[in-house]
Amino acid sequence: MNQTSTRITLTVNGGRVDETVECRKTLVDFLREDLGLTGSHVGCEHGVCGACTVRVDGSIVRGCLILAVQCDGAEVETIEGLSDSAEIADLQENFIARNALQCGYCTPGMLMAAAELLAEGGVPSREAIREYISGNYCRCTGYQAIVDAVEATARQRAGRTS
Template identity: 75%
Template structure:
């Protein structure tokens, strides 16, 4: 029996202290220990992107980071990004453009898109597709997702103009 390890981290602006088994990955920790089930698990080996979360400000695969490695880190999940309103316009654009159907990929997709839009103010469709190439969607065929991202880009640039 492996002894649990004590970790302290910030999750969506809240202090969290916990004991975790070293083998527990961050996505399981968020879902099973903290009840933050907006982070989804698809493949659990880094291919599908459904478990995308922010770690110290950058997007990572939640299934490829061990919870013990997140000791001392700042984690943001889809719940945090939704509650803060940071991506409210993007979520609205996803609804308007039918950029989700079953919704399984959507939390990871939204977090990945938001990283791109923080880095680039006016990405091309090709750049959007490339940035999202690590996030699988089995419903939409991606076209509507790219449309929703473009619509958000236009709206944000218009609002800033």
Template identity: 60%
Template sequence: MRDPHLLALTVNDSEYEVVVEPRRTLADVLRHDLLLTGTHVGCEHGVCGACTVLLDEAPVRACLVFAVQAEGSSVRTVESLADHGELSDLQQAFSDHHGLQCGFCTPGFLMLAEGVLAEQPDASREEIREGLSANLCRCTGYQTIVDAVHATACARRESAS
């Protein structure tokens, strides 16, 4: 291993220390070292968004972030959404509104949507569409994804009041 680095980070509320080469991406470490395979790698150029995770609660492309850049940070992957085997409200909305088909892009969309809703809990359909436009899906046509995220936003606002 060339120039090994001991990396300490928090992933899904668990502390990890991993020895990595500085050239390895966060996606590589999540998938291969921590065995969190919900983070999908599509284009490996930051274009598709399949690898989107939350880094200190902000959506990032895990294929573009070197693992060492996440040193001391908190990372949330799609595995953080389900609670004791129960789908999160957003995951359930994706199912209810048919916001997934092949499912390859779904983890990235879920994490991007969590980031969008955290930043804009009152997001309109247009704001949701704009926020999600950074990710690509080849199956759904996007409307059902927007429907799922909008339904989640409405339900969260209703339960908060």
């Protein structure tokens, strides 16, 4: 009971990971420092900015508000996984086409949040898009272009299926 580090086994972007971690290590630090997955960014480190957003067991969470040790047995997906699987290739194309990023620091978290909204299907209102990404700070774009890109992706996906 006095151990301050422990062994964990989890799935990260489809691959099995077996590591010893300090119990106090957050998931985002584990991903970046131990696994070299630096696509998830560290911003405020207390749950406000959303730059560290990742998926755990299919739902987006703050990578700074969950411990790596809590992810023992979990399935973790990061922006690297979503990019490699091409799950959000259309969304990423629309981010580029509409200049929805400048410095890019918020972009991985923004994409993770937008991907979850888009996965619900349909074409959300601009207000609903703004609400869904309200937990992700962007200090460059003023959000307008990001909302444009998410909305365009939703319309394209709806057009393809109808």
